[in-house]
Structure formats: C-alpha cells, structure tokens
Amino acid sequence: MPIFDHFDFLAPLYETFIPPKDPQEMWRFADLPASGALLDAGGGTGRVAQFMSGKANPIVVADLSCKMLSEARQKDGLRPVCSHTEKLPFADETFARIIMVDALHHVCDQRGTVDELWRTLQPGGRLVIEEPDLRLFGVKLLALAEKLALMRSHFLSPPRIAELLNYPNARVHIETGSFNAWVIAEKQIKL
Numbered sequence: 001m002p003i004f005d006h007f008d009f010l011a012p013l014y015e016t017f018i019p020p021k022d023p024q025e026m027w028r029f030a031d032l033p034a035s036g037a038l039l040d041a042g043g044g045t046g047r048v049a050q051f052m053s054g055k056a057n058p059i060v061v062a063d064l065s066c067k068m069l070s071e072a073r074q075k076d077g078l079r080p081v082c083s084h085t086e087k088l089p090f091a092d093e094t095f096a097r098i099i100m101v102d103a104l105h106h107v108c109d110q111r112g113t114v115d116e117l118w119r120t121l122q123p124g125g126r127l128v129i130e131e132p133d134l135r136l137f138g139v140k141l142l143a144l145a146e147k148l149a150l151m152r153s154h155f156l157s158p159p160r161i162a163e164l165l166n167y168p169n170a171r172v173h174i175e176t177g178s179f180n181a182w183v184i185a186e187k188q189i190k191l
Helices: 003-017 024-029 066-072 110-120 137-148 158-164
Strands: 038-041 059-063 078-082 095-101 121-132 170-176 180-187
Touching (some): 024 121, 095 110, 110 121, 110 158, 121 137, 121 158, 158 180
Parallel strands (some): 038 095, 095 121
Antiparallel strands (some): 121 180, 170 180
C-alpha cells in the first residue's frame, strides 16, 4: 500500500490521533510573523498551518494526499495544493517561510524534497524542518512501528537532515526538544 493511501484512510481522524499543538514554538523557529508567503510542505490537514493566519500571507499547504487536503480546505485562510514535495509547482523563491512538520521521513526522495524546498525559498527566508529525533529510543520504536505498518518511512537524525542543507548560502542550526528536533536553515542573501 503506497504511503499516501495510509494518510487518505486516516485523513478524517488524523487530528484526533495527532492533535494540533501550541504554535508558539513554531512561530519562534520560523521567525514569524513574516512579510510574504508561507509553505507548509507535507502539511496534510493543515493542523500546523491553521495557526499561521496573520503570521504570513498567503499560507499554502502542499501534500500528496487529496483527502488530507480536503480537511485543510475546511480551515480558514489555507490554500491547499496537491503535489509531491519532490517537484513543487511553484516558481523559484516564492516563499518567505517554509515549514515541514513530521513529514520528511514520509517522502520518497528526501534529497529531492530538500532541494525543492530550498529552490522555492526566498533569499532572506527561513526553512524549518521538524522531525522526531531519531537519536532517542522512543523515536526508534516509532520508526520500527511505521515500518511494520508498511509506511516506508525513512527517519534521519537531525545532523543528517542538516547535511542535506549543505548549500553555500545556508546558515543551519539544530534545536532539540524532548521528542522532536528542528533543523532551521536561513537562506543568506548573496551580495
């Protein structure tokens, strides 16, 4: 069963099992509010993006699961777009901010996804990738559970995610929490 079928099946109940959390942490990591557009890549139901209203404009949620995006359509201020993250339908340097929450381990081509996110990020913009921290035992169990559920997930450690952002104009750092890590990359303006 392809990965997006899992999410199509879970879409109506997704936020019941994985409820939205306090958005202030993401606001801080993404340096919001920001002038310009925000992309929630792999944003599914818009469970994170729904709290970005007034922090950026427009707010675009890109996901491969149309059923997840139908849930996002019910939230005010979100613009759902059905797309692979490996081939985003946006021009270069479209977004002032890009977030990807708990989704990088689900994509088929992580390198291709990160390249696309970087391509669509404006100079001076910020990309935040939030992922469960694979260095933790509980996350290793989660990774095993997703494999057993045939989700084809491929978790990376925060330093490995940071390595994917090895661009000449990238300033990257990692923040860690009790379960998640945030890899934050700022796209420096070339002089």
